[in-house]
Amino acid sequence: MTLLEQSLPSFIRNTQAELHQQGYVSLPHIFSDQTCHQISENLAEVTQSKPGTRRLLAFDWCQELARSLKSHPLISPLLGPNPVINQCTYFEKSPDQNWLVALHQDVSIAVQPNAATTQLGISQKEGLSFVQPPVEVLKRLIALRVHLDDCTKDNGPLKVVPGSHQQGRLTDPMIAKLRDHFGDKSCLVTTGGVLAMRPLLLHASSKMALPQRRRVLHFLCGPRQLPNGLVWHEAI
Secondary structure, eight states: OOHHHHHHHHHHHHHHHHHHHHSEEEEOOSSOHHHHHHHHHHHHHHHTTOSEESBGGGSHHHHHHHHHHHHOTTTHHHHOSSEEEEEEEEEEEBTTBOOOEEEEOOOOEEEOOSHHHHHHOOEEETTEEEEOOOHHHHTTOEEEEEESSOBOTTSOOEEEOTTGGGGOSOOHHHHHHHHHHHOOEEEOBOTTOEEEEOTTSOEEEOOOSSOOOEEEEEEEEEESSOSTTOOBSOOO
16 A cells, blocks of 8 residues: 555644634645646637636536546545536626625525525526525535635635634624634635535635636535435536
């Protein structure tokens, strides 16, 4: 047995513990530079001048990427039994598209419109139907953020409040209190790395200070079956 094989179970246990306790964990070198380059070429045909889109799972190449994420030996232990990837959103920061996002939680999911979604209240974005499911559903979700560029302190990295996912759904006063008490931490990830995070983790993103491109594919993963008649829009 090689040293890598001996250390792999320990590494997986550590990443599982970090994700549980802190709400996020960084996994470097999941994809090669060559793979990231191929993804970039695919994106160029889809996004053109747009800063992002929520509809990437409509494309075969993105579905294959989702399957490779689910089956990766360092990622699959984080996802639970029989998971599905149900959405992929593309974010891009650049000198021409330099935006910020205030501290928040991700509390909406894309579902198929039916009687159950109507009861929860539907919002439409890019032709997708979004609802805010029960917090028990949100606690079981994991976002996998694939970085196509180095994410540095200068190009608008994700900032998180460690451990805040354990507090459930938060009101605005609670958000401010947690940030002031625990502070925030920048998530710096190199090209080809993946940041796994709980959507209930408080997170924000500032504008870039230097003109360094920052592109991310944000996959949302959860249990195959949803409660209360809800059905995922996609289930890869």
